[in-house]
């Protein structure tokens with residue numbers, strides 16, 4: 093019985109878990125929507141889509157190069173480490 097409750101809680105807070113573990117922006121707001129309106133199913137779906145589509149947190153205008161993973165300026169056209177074009 094306890095296992096079913098735990099699985100239910102994990103499923104209910106899946107959008108929050110996704111937002112937190114993928115370090116998404118708005119993770120706090122996603123949690124609030126998930127917590128307050130998750131039971132309405134439509135609120136759950138919205139918070140899940142929001143968690144999946146929201147951009148990752150970047151620090152000081154930096155992002156990660158998709159090829160080598162180094163931190164580069166978000167506005168950079170090429171990675172300064174591996175010279176891969178950014179998009």
Ligand SMILES: [Zn+2]
Pocket residue numbers: 157158159160161162171172173174175176
């Ligand atoms: Zn790179």
